[in-house]
Amino acid sequence: MTLPESRDFSYLYSEETKARKPSPLKTCIHLFSDPNIIFLGGGLPLSDYFPWEDLEVNSPKPPFPNGIGAPITGENVMQSHITKLEKLHEGDIPLARSLQYGLSQGQPELLNFLREHNKLIHDMHYEDWDVLATAGNTNAWESTLRVFCNRGDVILAEAHSFSSSLAAAQAQGVTTFPVPIDENGIIPEKLEKILDNWTEGAKKPKLLYTIPTGQNPTGTSLDDDRKHEIYRIAQKHDFLIIEDEPYYFLQMGEYIKDLTIRKNKSTNVKLVHDEFLKSLAKTFLSIDTEGRVIRMDSFSKVLAPGTRLGWITASKKLLKPYLSLHEMTIQAPSGFSQSLISGLLNRWGQKGYLDWLLGLRHEYTIKRDNAIDALYEYVPQNPAFTINPPIAGMFFTVNIDASVHPEFATTYKSNPAAVEQHLYEKVIESGLLVVPGAWFITEGNTVPAQPASSTENNTPNEIFFRGTYAAVSAEKLREGLKRLGDMLHKEFQV
Amino acid sequence: MTLPESRDFSYLYSEETKARKPSPLKTCIHLFSDPNIIFLGGGLPLSDYFPWEDLEVNSPKPPFPNGIGAPITGENVMQSHITKLEKLHEGDIPLARSLQYGLSQGQPELLNFLREHNKLIHDMHYEDWDVLATAGNTNAWESTLRVFCNRGDVILAEAHSFSSSLAAAQAQGVTTFPVPIDENGIIPEKLEKILDNWTEGAKKPKLLYTIPTGQNPTGTSLDDDRKHEIYRIAQKHDFLIIEDEPYYFLQMGEYIKDLTIRKNKSTNVKLVHDEFLKSLAKTFLSIDTEGRVIRMDSFSKVLAPGTRLGWITASKKLLKPYLSLHEMTIQAPSGFSQSLISGLLNRWGQKGYLDWLLGLRHEYTIKRDNAIDALYEYVPQNPAFTINPPIAGMFFTVNIDASVHPEFATTYKSNPAAVEQHLYEKVIESGLLVVPGAWFITEGNTVPAQPASSTENNTPNEIFFRGTYAAVSAEKLREGLKRLGDMLHKEFQV
Numbered sequence: 001m002t003l004p005e006s007r008d009f010s011y012l013y014s015e016e017t018k019a020r021k022p023s024p025l026k027t028c029i030h031l032f033s034d035p036n037i038i039f040l041g042g043g044l045p046l047s048d049y050f051p052w053e054d055l056e057v058n059s060p061k062p063p064f065p066n067g068i069g070a071p072i073t074g075e076n077v078m079q080s081h082i083t084k085l086e087k088l089h090e091g092d093i094p095l096a097r098s099l100q101y102g103l104s105q106g107q108p109e110l111l112n113f114l115r116e117h118n119k120l121i122h123d124m125h126y127e128d129w130d131v132l133a134t135a136g137n138t139n140a141w142e143s144t145l146r147v148f149c150n151r152g153d154v155i156l157a158e159a160h161s162f163s164s165s166l167a168a169a170q171a172q173g174v175t176t177f178p179v180p181i182d183e184n185g186i187i188p189e190k191l192e193k194i195l196d197n198w199t200e201g202a203k204k205p206k207l208l209y210t211i212p213t214g215q216n217p218t219g220t221s222l223d224d225d226r227k228h229e230i231y232r233i234a235q236k237h238d239f240l241i242i243e244d245e246p247y248y249f250l251q252m253g254e255y256i257k258d259l260t261i262r263k264n265k266s267t268n269v270k271l272v273h274d275e276f277l278k279s280l281a282k283t284f285l286s287i288d289t290e291g292r293v294i295r296m297d298s299f300s301k302v303l304a305p306g307t308r309l310g311w312i313t314a315s316k317k318l319l320k321p322y323l324s325l326h327e328m329t330i331q332a333p334s335g336f337s338q339s340l341i342s343g344l345l346n347r348w349g350q351k352g353y354l355d356w357l358l359g360l361r362h363e364y365t366i367k368r369d370n371a372i373d374a375l376y377e378y379v380p381q382n383p384a385f386t387i388n389p390p391i392a393g394m395f396f397t398v399n400i401d402a403s404v405h406p407e408f409a410t411t412y413k414s415n416p417a418a419v420e421q422h423l424y425e426k427v428i429e430s431g432l433l434v435v436p437g438a439w440f441i442t443e444g445n446t447v448p449a450q451p452a453s454s455t456e457n458n459t460p461n462e463i464f465f466r467g468t469y470a471a472v473s474a475e476k477l478r479e480g481l482k483r484l485g486d487m488l489h490k491e492f493q494v
Numbered sequence: 495m496t497l498p499e500s501r502d503f504s505y506l507y508s509e510e511t512k513a514r515k516p517s518p519l520k521t522c523i524h525l526f527s528d529p530n531i532i533f534l535g536g537g538l539p540l541s542d543y544f545p546w547e548d549l550e551v552n553s554p555k556p557p558f559p560n561g562i563g564a565p566i567t568g569e570n571v572m573q574s575h576i577t578k579l580e581k582l583h584e585g586d587i588p589l590a591r592s593l594q595y596g597l598s599q600g601q602p603e604l605l606n607f608l609r610e611h612n613k614l615i616h617d618m619h620y621e622d623w624d625v626l627a628t629a630g631n632t633n634a635w636e637s638t639l640r641v642f643c644n645r646g647d648v649i650l651a652e653a654h655s656f657s658s659s660l661a662a663a664q665a666q667g668v669t670t671f672p673v674p675i676d677e678n679g680i681i682p683e684k685l686e687k688i689l690d691n692w693t694e695g696a697k698k699p700k701l702l703y704t705i706p707t708g709q710n711p712t713g714t715s716l717d718d719d720r721k722h723e724i725y726r727i728a729q730k731h732d733f734l735i736i737e738d739e740p741y742y743f744l745q746m747g748e749y750i751k752d753l754t755i756r757k758n759k760s761t762n763v764k765l766v767h768d769e770f771l772k773s774l775a776k777t778f779l780s781i782d783t784e785g786r787v788i789r790m791d792s793f794s795k796v797l798a799p800g801t802r803l804g805w806i807t808a809s810k811k812l813l814k815p816y817l818s819l820h821e822m823t824i825q826a827p828s829g830f831s832q833s834l835i836s837g838l839l840n841r842w843g844q845k846g847y848l849d850w851l852l853g854l855r856h857e858y859t860i861k862r863d864n865a866i867d868a869l870y871e872y873v874p875q876n877p878a879f880t881i882n883p884p885i886a887g888m889f890f891t892v893n894i895d896a897s898v899h900p901e902f903a904t905t906y907k908s909n910p911a912a913v914e915q916h917l918y919e920k921v922i923e924s925g926l927l928v929v930p931g932a933w934f935i936t937e938g939n940t941v942p943a944q945p946a947s948s949t950e951n952n953t954p955n956e957i958f959f960r961g962t963y964a965a966v967s968a969e970k971l972r973e974g975l976k977r978l979g980d981m982l983h984k985e986f987q988v
Contacts, residue, residue, distance in 0.1 A: 015645075020665035023658050024933040031927050038974030040961035041927040043710065043795070043888040048563035049854060050798040051838060053571075056550040069542035077547075099800035135629065135824050142823045151509075151645075164517050168822040171514035216537065301537070304544040306593030306829025328662040329636045330629050334828030335800025344545060360543060394537040433525050433535040439518040467534035480532035 003127040006291025006315035009240065012206050017147050017321045026327070029102070047084060047096035054083040055095070055336075059344055062352030068359035080343045091346020098335030104326050105319075106133025106311070106333065110342040114311050116350055120277060122295075123286040128316045132323060133338070135308045135330045137246055140296040141209070142168050143329070144242055147321045148206050149174045156208040156239065158186060160440040162216045165209060165244070177205060177444035183388060185215060185222030188229035195237040205239050213281055214247035214393015217440040217466040221251075221392045224282040231287045243284045246298045246310075247393035249357045251280055252365040255372050255389030262369065273354045281392075291315030299341065301394070302360060309337045364394070364470070367477070371396055371469035374478045378485025380494040394470040397437070398484070403461040406493055420463040426491060427465070430483040437464040497621040500785025500809035503734065506700050508644050511815045520821070523596070541578060541590035548577040549589070549830075553838055556846030562853035574837045585840020592829030598820050599813075600627025600805070600827070604836040608805050610844055614771060616789075617780040622810045626817060627832070629802045629824045631740050634790040635703070636662050637823070638736055641815045642700050643668045650702040650733065652680060654934040656710045659703060659738070671699060671938035677882060679709060679716030682723035689731040699733050707775055708741035708887015711934040711960040715745075715886045718776040725781045737778045740792045740804075741887035743851045745774055746859040749866050749883030756863065767848045770855075775886075785809030793835065795888070796854060803831045858888070858964070861971070865890055865963035868972045872979025874988040888964040891931070892978070897955040900987055914957040920985060921959070924977040931958040 031037045060068065061078035070076060081088050084095045093107045105111065114131045118124075134140040149155065151173030157166060159178035166176050180190040198204055208230070212222040222230075234241050256262040284293040291314065298310035312322060326332065345353055372389045375398065379385050384404035388397050400423075402408060402416035412418040417438055424436045467484075469477055488494075525531045554562065555572035564570060575582050578589045587601045599605065608625045612618075628634040643649065645667030651660060653672035660670050674684040692698055702724070706716040716724075728735050750756040778787040785808065792804035806816060820826065839847055866883045869892065873879050878898035882891050894917075896902060896910035906912040911932055918930045961978075963971055982988075 015667065016665050019667065021661050023661055025657060025929065028922075028927055028929065031922065036925050037922070037927050038925060038966060038970050038977070039927045040963070040965065040971070040974055041929050042965065043962050044965040045795055045799065045888075046563070046965065047798075049857065051553045051562075051850070052798070052834065053552040053554075053566045058547040059545045060547075068545075069540070072547045095798075095800075099798035101794075101799045135828075138821075138825050139823055163519060164822055167515050167517055171510050171822070173509070173513065300595075301539055304541075304546070304589075304593035304829070305539065305595045306589075306826070306832075308825065308828045327632075328658055328665070329633055330824065331632050331802065332800070334629075334802045334831045335798070336830035336834055337828045338800075340546065340549075340830055356545070363543065394539075428525065428531070431530050431532060433522055433531050433533045435519065435522065435535050468537050469534070471534065471536065471538040471540065472532060476532050477534070480534055483532070 003125060004289070006126045006128050006317055008317060009291065010317070012148055012240065013321060014146065014148055014150050017325075020321070020324050020328075022324060023327060032102075042101065044101055047100060050084065050095060050099050052084065052095055052099070054081060055340070056081050057340065057343065062348050063355040064359045068356060068363060078347060080347055082339050082343050089343070089347060091342055093335075093339045093342045095335065095339055098339040100335075101331070104323055104332045106131070107338045107342060109346060110338050113342065113345050117353065118313055120350060120354075121280065122283050122313070125286075125289045126291055126315065129291070129313060130316045130319055131311045131313050132319045132326075133333050134296070134310045134312055135333050136300055136305070136310045137244055137296045137298040138164065139308070139330065140310060140312050141165050141242070141244060143322055143325050144207070144294065144296075145169055145172055145174060146325055148240070152203065154203050154205045154444070156191070156205045157442045158210060158215060158218070159442050160218055160437060161209065161442050162211065163440050166442055169209075175444050176209075176442050178442035179208070181218065181220065183220055185212065185220050185226060186210065186230060188226050188233060191230065192233050192236075195233065204237060207240050207242055208234065209242045209244065211244045211247070212284065213245055214250055214390055214395065216247075216393070217395060217397065217435075217437065219388060219390035219393055219395040219397055219466075221281060221390070227282060227284055227287055231284065231292070234292055241284050241293045243293060243295045245283070245295060246301045248280070248283075248297070249302055250361060250364045250394065251392040252361060252368050252390075253279070254391055255369065257376065273351065276354060276358055285313060291318060294318060302357060303341065307337045307341060309333045309341055367469040367474070368396070370474050370477055371467070371481065374481040375485075378482050380485070380489055380492060382492070382494045384492065384494070385488065394468045395466050396469065397464045397466050399462055399464040400488075401459070401461055402463045404492060416461045416463050423463075423465070423487070423491060426487050427484060430487045432480045432483040434465040434467040434484065437466065440466070497619060498783070500620045500622050500811055502811060503785065504811070506642055506734065507815060508640065508642055511641050511819075514815070514818050514822075516818060517821060526596075536595065538595050541594060544578065544589060544593050546578065546589055546593070548575060549834070550575050551834065551837065556842050557849040558853045562850060562857060572841060574841055576833050576837050583837070583841055585836055587833045587836045589829065589833055592833040594829075595825070598817055598826045600625070601832045601836060603840060604832050607836065607839050611847065612807055614844060614848075615774065616777050616807070619780075619783045620785055620809065623785070623807060624810045624813055625805045625807050626813045626820075627827050628790070628804045628806055629827050630794055630799075630804045631738055631790045631792040632658065633802070633824065634804060634806050635659050635736070635738060637816055637819050638701070638788065638790075639663055639666055639668060640819055642734070646697065648697050648699045648938070650685070650699045651936045652704060652709060652712070653936050654712055654931060655703065655936050656705065657933050660936055663703075669938050670703075670936050672936035673702070675712065675714065677714055679706065679714050679720060680704065680724060682720050682727060685724065686727050686730075689727065698731060701734050701736055702728065703736045703738065705738045705741070706778065707739055708744055708884060708889065710741075710887070711889060711891065711929075711931065713882060713884035713887055713889040713891055713960075715775060715884070721776060721778055721781055725778065725786070728786055735778050735787045737787060737789045739777070739789060740795045742774070742777075742791070743796055744855060744858045744888065745886040746855060746862050746884075747773070748885055749863065751870065767845065770848060770852055779807060785812060788812060796851060797835065801831045801835060803827045803835055861963040861968070862890070864968050864971055865961070865975065868975040869979075872976050874979070874982055874986060876986070876988045878986065878988070879982065888962045889960050890963065891958045891960050893956055893958040894982075895953070895955055896957045898986060910955045910957050917957075917959070917981070917985060920981050921978060924981045926974045926977040928959040928961040928978065931960065934960070
């Protein structure tokens with residue numbers, strides 16, 4: 001079956017993208033590999049002068065029988081040897097190439113692995129999609145803003161969203177308009193109502209920025225059904241969907257409170273690959289029929305943040321302005337990162353990488369369960385406190401009805417934000433850091449005449465704190481959450 | 495002696511910089527290292543799950559007795575071992591840290607090396623300077639534009655300059671105003687005249703973008719005396735100086751045509767470190783008394799381009815908005831790049847690194863001499879052709895009086911650009927790529943009422959081609975330049 005081609009969305013580009021002239025030096029770069037041409041066109045240093053001859057690397061070996069955090073010794077070691085000039089393994093990127101200029105899209109061996117990986121995860125419905133290497137999703141999101149947005153433009157984001165992503169937009173003079181969410185993510189009906197009632201004459205949003213899986217900060221995950229609805233609304237109101245998915249592979253499934261049931265289920269945690277793939281949430285990319293979705297993936301949460309490497313998947317048309325921007329910003333991700341990640345992934349193979357992701361999910365499931373167990377144990381059992389066990393990601397939240405605080409009406413003058421700030425100070429005093437929900441509020445403060453539905457709030461006194469179970473050991477986690485519970489008991493006198 | 499503090503130039507910031515709110519998450523990051531706090535504040539994955547245990551690296555060993563491009567075997571090998579958790583050598587950055595989030599300014603071990611290196615090179619006249627790691631000078635320049643410039647702003651640049659740098663500014667809606675240059679770089683008198691006569695009411699330039707050493711594309715280097723003059727003009731007209739110095743350490747000195755004299759001199763090429771340091775051009779940083787200079791250094795030309803690592807040196811005040819921008823763009827350079835470069839440089843030591851730079855300069859001196867020898871041999875010996883032997887960098891130019899072309903007035907209608915395009919096609923036909931000067935023209939096309947002096951041109955029919963001697967072997971270089979000479983002889987019938 002021949003798939004259709006993607007649509008042309010270039011009318012959504014920023015002035016900057018429209019004005020960006022390709023470097024004339026790029027018009028002759030094809031002559032670099034022409035054997036009949038002596039190429040004195042660019043300032044490329046000889047690789048003879050790169051002071052790294054080779055890298056020998058010890059990594060864990062699939063299928064990681066002792067778990068992915070196990071010591072890397074004996075039979076569990078996979079050795080890689082990346083050299084300057086040779087390819088000792090298919091998929092290796094010799095340092096002479098990765099450390100040279102060129103190939104802003106990314107090194108072919110790495111891109112090929114990512115394309116094959118993508119095919120396992122997404123069910124693509126248009127022909128001309130591709131991938132582009134990025135310096136991680138922070139970089140990819142900032143580039144997205146540059147590619148599409150002018151000062152004064154409006155974008156949509158979950159009503160609570162990742163503060164750095166919001167701040168990047170706001171600094172560029174882009175208004176972030178909040179979309180109501182609940183425990184299953186964006187509420188499509190509310191999104192549609194907002195857009196149907198959008199003030200005549202006001203700029204309509206160009207982009208929806210969403211973290212569908214294990215959302216930061218709420219920990220929620222977007223229903224597959226809702227994704228279809230949101231995609232339909234995107235078509236109706238003509239905006240692009242930017243799916244920022246660093247936590248996509250940390251899909252632990254539902255939290256099971258009953259230990260016996262959990263234990264029975266946990267024997268199934270190590271699913272076979274087909275079941276694992278089937279269990280993953282449907283992606284916006286898999287729904288997209290016309291190239292309206294731009295997906296940002298990152299190795300930060302599944303390999304290591306400091307790799308500063310990720311990739312965008314989108315139509316080839318939409319990747320072009322990113323490539324032109326990259327040529328004037330990062331040029332390309334670090335060659336060391338590309339050689340080391342390509343060396344690792346191509347040795348592991350697609351199957352080995354799935355083993356790794358399965359192992360990682362297993363670890364995070366244990367962490368999540370530990371955290372939620374402790375929360376149920378220590379947080380006051382009172383309707384004013386809601387624990388939200390996440391099914392994906394690194395974050396949990398504890399939601400609190402601030403009006404239940406004994407001094408709500410007096411000391412805090414019925415202002416939930418004041419209670420939140422007070423509790424934040426108290427929790428630090430107790431020896432724990434979790435962060436207040438106010439830090440993540442999406443504020444669309446410059447859109448004229450917002451439709452009423454956007455500001456409606458069924459729980460006006462609700463505040464929350466975000467914590468992570470990713471960063472510390474099980475013992476520390478439990479101790480930390482006990483401190484949280486103790487503080488709440490004392491403060492709320494419950 | 496106590497040095498003064500830098501001035502506050504924050505009034506030159508862009509709207510974006512002024513609007514950029516620090517991430518609230520950064521306000522609590524100091525608690526991360528507080529032993530009394532259990533930190534559940536950020537989504538930091540455990541380093542147990544980073545799938546790289548260690549890196550063993552073979553590099554050349556100082557003092558590089560056989561030259562820096564010599565095979566790395568036997569006694570010439572320096573082995574480094576970078577591990578996940580341990581510091582096997584002072585200055586090593588364990589992977590658990592370099593591959594984690596945090597430290598957007600750069601890893602301390604690397605920054606310390608760069609600060610010490612800076613002290614060897616620059617004579618700083620204010621107290622509060624520092625360094626910030628970047629993803630190379632392309633990234634650093636683009637960030638500079640974001641930090642300071644709004645749409646409609648004007649910056650100054652050499653009349654011919656690096657096309658990607660100009661294109662980055664133009665895409666952002668920033669006008670690049672050309673400053674006249676000659677064989678010694680920017681002509682201060684002309685710069686001053688332009689600014690003294692700047693049209694009343696027109697926006698005055700915020701920045702001067704300059705590549706002082708081995709300028710791209712002209713290969714020229716800016717006189718020390720002229721730097722003082724330019725700095726004085728910068729103070730008078732209140733703009734910042736951005737010195738983009740990727741080629742700074744490729745200062746080969748004057749080309750000596752006479753082989754006997756050259757040979758006598760070449761025994762002195764391997765200077766002792768003090769003499770080497772003294773021989774280097776004075777930097778704008780060394781002239782700067784108030785923090786008006788922002789210097790961009792890069793490892794691209796001295797270690798390898800794909801490291802995507804460089805650093806900015808400036809006042810701590812001016813580094814702040816860069817850091818805030820980085821937190822929303824690159825976050826930090828690749829951890830692999832930082833660990834590998836810090837591991838290398840700290841093992842080499844400051845002295846070993848100077849040995850490397852000396853060795854590199856030696857290699858480039860040979861390359862430069864080969865190129866210029868061949869040009870003098872093959873380019874027509876006729877006043878219409880000027881060879882400009884560079885004293886630094888990777889580039890040479892051949893300047894041509896296009897009016898001498900037999901068909902100048904007829905086929906090309908007295909248009910030198912048409913001759914240039916024709917010669918470009920002919921040179922490719924001959925099997926060589928050098929690139930036309932037109933690709934590098936700084937066009938300030940939207941500044942209203944430019945002073946006449948900016949467009950004055952004493953040699954209106956002069957065109958040039960830029961070549962590099964960096965990228966190919968001596969044999970290929972000679973063969974390529976023979977092709978150039980043959981083509982010119984034939985075309986100009988001389």
